[in-house]
Amino acid sequence: MLSTLPHITKYLWAIPTLLLWLTDPDPEREATVRVAPESEVVISGTTNVNQFSCKYNLHELELPIRLTYDEKAQHILFKNARLKLANDCFDCGGKTINKDFRELLQTKQHPEVELKLLYVDPPQPDRQTISVGMEIKIAGVARKYESILNCEQKEGICVKGTLSLKLTDFGLEPPRKVLGMIKVDNDIQVHMALQMNEI
Template sequence: MKKLLGLATIFLLLSFTVKDSRLDNTRVYLATESTLTISGTSNINAFQCLFNTEKIAAPIPLRFTKIGNTHFFKEATLLLDNDGFNCGSRFINKDFHSLLQSKKYPTIQLELKKLAPIENTRKTLNALVEIQIAEHTNAYQIPVSYTKSKKLGVSGELALSLGDFKLKAPKKALGLIVVHDTIRINFDLKLNMDTVSR
């Protein structure tokens, strides 16, 4: 009898795990009203580079496993063409692309690895994201807020160091104008979801 109960318990645990951790396939479409900016400061002023989200017209595939309340992503990559950023003037654009080494590395890659709830918060998740700029990749934990209406809204902010990616901030006017090491990525994304049949 004990053996039978033990086997039944194991079977129930296994069936729960398999059901809860199945691999789901989804496609995400980025709405044109989405915004994504990279901003920074120098010792004399600030700059902001806005990404043209119309450049991301194709659906973004997502493959993930859900275990409990946490999503683990097998495929969730967003590629941003550096040419899609507009910093407001030709000279700042030139410096921006020089900083990112756009001729050699024309894209920034963001890969979502995990989404997990944050304790005692509502409509806020902790996202583990790997960011590749030039040839260097770093992982960051980013608190993100979300809203649900006709579209899923996801927003957040990340401050990172240029030194994390071995990037050298440009100096102008014989070194009198210096760009600070910290830059910020702000995003407010509006998403349409489309579940893919398995």
């Protein structure tokens, strides 16, 4: 009879845990945000003779974006937080370089660049940086990255930062132009300054 006491005690300790799980199963939450027009997404890089910078026309993102997220102990996990950026809406400053940029990204087969937010570490009151997990898809190839971004919370949330990528990570060969004399470098940067307001 006494030998069963440890087992009873074990089950009694498990009851509060089970009740807590049933009453607060950590449900998913939803929010709808709008990306403000002063936001920026810029892809930039260099060649052996100059630099290029291709800015996205964010008026294409005026529609609200619906987010589903789960607040865990270590991360805020996101399920459908993604920006789909049409390659044709990047402006590199001229018709020829725009054409070259779209060819580089294989726009006919893969017309969009996709930025997908995977998780965010909860912001700390004494810091203006957050750790962010992202998935970036270029030319149909997705790669995951972790980065530290600046985060300001005034009116809404503003997230700023730059990710360094390599074209070859996405199966893209750095192109050569003008009989091979101009070569695009393998390293590119994706700069983001996203002002998001909940609606």
